Amino acid sequence: MRFRWLNDYWQGTILGLCLIVVSLWMGLTGKLSLYIHPRYIAFTLIMSSLALVVLLAAFWKKTGHAKITARTTLPGLLLGIVCAGLVISLLISKPVPLTSATATQRGINSGALDPDAQLDTLTMQLPHSNDYSQLTVREWASLLGQTADVSFFRDKRADVTGFISPASGNSDVFFVSRFIVSCCAVDARPVGVPVYAPDWRKTYTPDQWVRVKGVFAPIKGAMSEVAITPETVTTIDQPEDPYAF
Amino acid sequence: MERILTSRIRWALLGVLLVGVFASIRIATGTVTDIALPNKLQDLLTLTFSIIIESLPFILLGVFVAIIIRVWVPDALTARLPKNGVIRRLYISCLGVFLPVCECGNLPLARGLIAKGFSPAESLTFLLAAPILNPITLITTHQAFQADTHVLISRALGALAIANVIGWLYSAYRKPDRMLTEQFLATCTSDEPHTHGRTGRSLTLLGKELGAILPALLVGALVAGLIQVLVPRDILTSLGGSPVLSILAMMLLAFIVSICSNVDAFFALAFSSSFSVGSLVSFLVFGPMIDLKMLNMMRTTYKTWVLLQVTALVALMSLALGLAVNYAF
Numbered sequence: 336m337r338f339r340w341l342n343d344y345w346q347g348t349i350l351g352l353c354l355i356v357v358s359l360w361m362g363l364t365g366k367l368s369l370y371i372h373p374r375y376i377a378f379t380l381i382m383s384s385l386a387l388v389v390l391l392a393a394f395w396k397k398t399g400h401a402k403i404t405a406r407t408t409l410p411g412l413l414l415g416i417v418c419a420g421l422v423i424s425l426l427i428s429k430p431v432p433l434t435s436a437t438a439t440q441r442g443i444n445s446g447a448l449d450p451d452a453q454l455d456t457l458t459m460q461l462p463h464s465n466d467y468s469q470l471t472v473r474e475w476a477s478l479l480g481q482t483a484d485v486s487f488f489r490d491k492r493a494d495v496t497g498f499i500s501p502a503s504g505n506s507d508v509f510f511v512s513r514f515i516v517s518c519c520a521v522d523a524r525p526v527g528v529p530v531y532a533p534d535w536r537k538t539y540t541p542d543q544w545v546r547v548k549g550v551f552a553p554i555k556g557a558m559s560e561v562a563i564t565p566e567t568v569t570t571i572d573q574p575e576d577p578y579a580f
Numbered sequence: 581m582e583r584i585l586t587s588r589i590r591w592a593l594l595g596v597l598l599v600g601v602f603a604s605i606r607i608a609t610g611t612v613t614d615i616a617l618p619n620k621l622q623d624l625l626t627l628t629f630s631i632i633i634e635s636l637p638f639i640l641l642g643v644f645v646a647i648i649i650r651v652w653v654p655d656a657l658t659a660r661l662p663k664n665g666v667i668r669r670l671y672i673s674c675l676g677v678f679l680p681v682c683e684c685g686n687l688p689l690a691r692g693l694i695a696k697g698f699s700p701a702e703s704l705t706f707l708l709a710a711p712i713l714n715p716i717t718l719i720t721t722h723q724a725f726q727a728d729t730h731v732l733i734s735r736a737l738g739a740l741a742i743a744n745v746i747g748w749l750y751s752a753y754r755k756p757d758r759m760l761t762e763q764f765l766a767t768c769t770s771d772e773p774h775t776h777g778r779t780g781r782s783l784t785l786l787g788k789e790l791g792a793i794l795p796a797l798l799v800g801a802l803v804a805g806l807i808q809v810l811v812p813r814d815i816l817t818s819l820g821g822s823p824v825l826s827i828l829a830m831m832l833l834a835f836i837v838s839i840c841s842n843v844d845a846f847f848a849l850a851f852s853s854s855f856s857v858g859s860l861v862s863f864l865v866f867g868p869m870i871d872l873k874m875l876n877m878m879r880t881t882y883k884t885w886v887l888l889q890v891t892a893l894v895a896l897m898s899l900a901l902g903l904a905v906n907y908a909f
Contacts, residue, residue, distance in 0.1 A: 342791070343787070343788045343791030343792055344784065344787035344788050344791055345787070345791070346791040346794075346795065347787045347788060347789065347790030347791025347792070347793075347794055348787045348790065350790065350791070350795070350798070351787075351790040351794060352595075352599055352602060353602050354632065354633075354636055354794070355636075356599060356602040356603050356606060357602075357606055357633075358633055358637075360603065360606045360607065360610070367633065369626070370626070370629055370630040370633045370634065371630065371633055372843070375634065375637070378637050379633070379636070379637045381637075382636070382637035382640045383636070383637065383640070385640070385644075386644075387599070389644075389783070389786060390595070390786070390787075391592065391595045391596065391599070392783060393595075393783035393784075393786060393787060394591045394592050394594060394596075395591065395592040395595075396588075396779065396780050396783050414795055414799065415795070417798070417799060417802070418795045418798045418799070421628065421632075421798045422798070424625060424629075425632070426602065426605050426606050426609065427605065427606075427609040428609075428625060429609070429610065430610075430629075431622060431626060432626065433623050433626050433627070434619040434622055434623055435619065436619035436620050436622075436623055437619075437623045437627075437808075437809070440809070440812050441812070442812070445818075517839075517843050517844075517846040517847045518634065518839050518840045518842075518843040518844070518846075518847065519630040519631065519633070519634040519840070520626055520627055520630035521627055521630050521634075521804070521805075521808065521837055521839060522837055522839050542619070
């Protein structure tokens with residue numbers, strides 16, 4: 336069975352224009368960093384602007400005016416409909432970062448140490464050796480991966496910001512978590528710092544952004560593991576750059 | 581003359597109108613839309629959009645360069661490459677030095693090179709080598725693995741060897757056109773409209789190339805996003821201790837993640853504490869050559885049997901490379 340759909344030229348032109356407009360809008364409103372590393376933003380904006388001008392020049396030259404549709408097969412039609420659905424989603428959906436579902440699915444702090452946050456380096460960078468509260472979620476997560484020595488963490492102060500991800504296996508613990516992005520959201524690695532707060536679900540929900548202040552202590556019932564015992568947990572708005580780059 | 585001008589203005593206005601409609605919808609829904617989707621579905625969209633937006637500028641660059649080569653560069657320039665097959669393929673493997681973009685930008689360029697006279701085997705050599713043997717990828721690999729120089733050397737030499745072996749194997753195929761899809765062959769052989777001159781031909785090619793590649797990118801991104809949401813990554817990363825399984829796990833991860841070759845070394849570095857050096861090298865060689873997004877885009881040009889064979893061959897050679905690196909270091 337044969338159907339009629341946009342020919343290659345018009346499919347490319349319309350998809351191209353749509354993706355270019357979305358990229359430019361995201362770039363101008365600061366939303367691109369929800370999807371790609373900031374180092375690519377200038378390149379994306381330059382190439383999108385250039386392509387927009389060239390595609391509009393194609394309209395002026397009337398290069399595709401002769402025919403707009405072509406015959407296609409059922410798979411070709413379905414492909415076109417899937418593409419149309421995706422670009423419509425890009426046009427109308429609100430740009431948001433990855434959620435705690437992906438953090439849990441990828442495994443928070445699972446086997447990926449941050450090479451920029453080695454114990455010796457971090458200790459040397461701290462102006463006062465006892466002031467660990469300057470460390471970020473990313474740096475704490477790296478320390479937690481480097482040493483299991485409970486005495487190292489005991490009573491150290493933490494002041495961290497991130498979104499809440501439930502901890503698997505202990506309902507009294509949640510992670511203050513962030514994603515580390517190297518290139519784009521696809522490679523995002525979830526890292527987090529455990530917070531011991533029984534009944535936290537009565538007050539907070541997963542994906543809520545919080546700032547947690549407190550001290551590290553062994554978790555009750557699991558003395559070989561440490562978590563922040565919170566003094567304050569403050570809900571905050573999602574930051575403009577929710578990922579760590 | 582006046583009629584032509586009026587007609588052009590009408591078409592130009594249509595283009596501006598389309599841009600205006602898309603921009604208006606995006607601006608209007610940017611703040612209003614706040615539909616609470618289930619987390620998994622939301623993340624599927626975020627991951628899919630992320631691949632599309634990250635790849636788009638590289639594809640645009642690749643299409644622009646391909647059109648320049650196809651329409652504006654004299655045929656004599658491509659004919660100047662060495663005639664000896666082995667040396668010619670070695671030259672072609674290093675063409676990425678002049679186009680330091682990731683793999684998705686190289687596909688439109690490979691299509692342009694075939695249209696300009698490259699054989700499908702030579703285009704495969706270029707396509708497999710260029711994402712790795714280019715200055716940006718080599719510099720970022722060096723930055724990420726400064727302490728392990730053999731990672732950089734193994735990656736560069738491994739990519740050079742695999743790309744040339746694949747090119748050599750397929751150069752023996754006697755009916756090379758049969759490796760290419762009918763749709764792509766039609767674009768190479770069809771008479772482009774010459775009424776608009778080279779500028780018009782370039783603009784027509786831009787629309788057609790985007791029409792061939794963007795749908796493949798969108799569907800590839802959706803499939804890659806779906807697999808990322810459905811397959812728990814910690815299953816793969818838990819295999820780091822096994823010498824063979826760790827290599828297979830990192831290759832599978834590279835296949836799924838479809839990360840840009842220019843920065844994949846930083847991603848791989850995060851696994852250096854729990855995975856063998858060989859598995860990291862396999863990740864860094866296999867990923868830029870074959871991944872979910874790329875395979876779907878390559879389907880616009882090469883037949884499925886070619887892609888299945890190339891995937892199997894590259895996978896086997898990447899596995900062998902990883903084992904050799906593990907043995908040597």
